[in-house]
Amino acid sequence: LRQFRVGTDRTGFTYKYRDELKRHYTLGEFWVEVEMEDxxxxxxxxxxxxxxxxxxxxxxxxxxxxxxxxxxTRPRPVGEE
Incomplete structure (x- = not known):
């Protein structure tokens, strides 16, 4: 999860699962779906x-x-550690 990345056209690489985990965390959702093919x-x-x-x-x-x-998700607000 930490190292999996996919190539993009101009910006280099995107860390698919790290980005998804961070996005879900900010929404208060605590899950990630990992594709077996990945x-x-x-x-x-x-x-x-x-x-x-x-x-x-x-x-x-x-x-x-x-x-x-x-x-x-670091640093997090006080109380969310």
């Missing part, structure tokens, strides 16, 4: 593990999303 293009082994044993691996993805959301 995950497979980034790390095929991770994608396979998540597909084959989701109950075991989904919590790891959720924790990663929390960490990235925490990073991209």
């Amino acid at each position: 995950l497979a293009s980034f790390d095929e082994d991770l994608s396979d593990c998540l597909y084959k044993v989701p109950a075991e691996n989904l919590p790891l993805l959720e924790e990663a999303a929390k960490e990235v959301a925490d990073e991209v």
Whole structure:
């Protein structure tokens, strides 16, 4: 989630999931939808593990999303830490 990026025409790269997490956070929404195709293009082994044993691996993805959301929303107003 932290490193996945997509190319754009003039501006270089867009960090799709980091930007989405930040946007959702500012709206008070605490979720992100990760496309399996994106995950497979980034790390095929991770994608396979998540597909084959989701109950075991989904919590790891959720924790990663929390960490990235925490990073991209700093500094936050007092009381939102």
